[in-house]
Amino acid sequence: MQESSVYRSIWREAEEERNRAIAINLLRRGVAIDIIAPSVGLSIGKFNNFSSN
Secondary structure (H helix, E strand, O other): OHHHHHHHHHHHHHHHHHHHHHHHHHHHOOOOHHHHHHHOOOOHHHHHHHHOO
């Protein structure tokens, strides 16, 4: 049981990292934030915090 929760946690982190990489690539290509944010599962506010780092 504990292994499956660890697996889910690792999977979630990997998924979030992939989404951040996709968001960065789209931003570099000039795609608007209001298109990128919901496409990768971020609110625009969270995306703005993320993109300023």
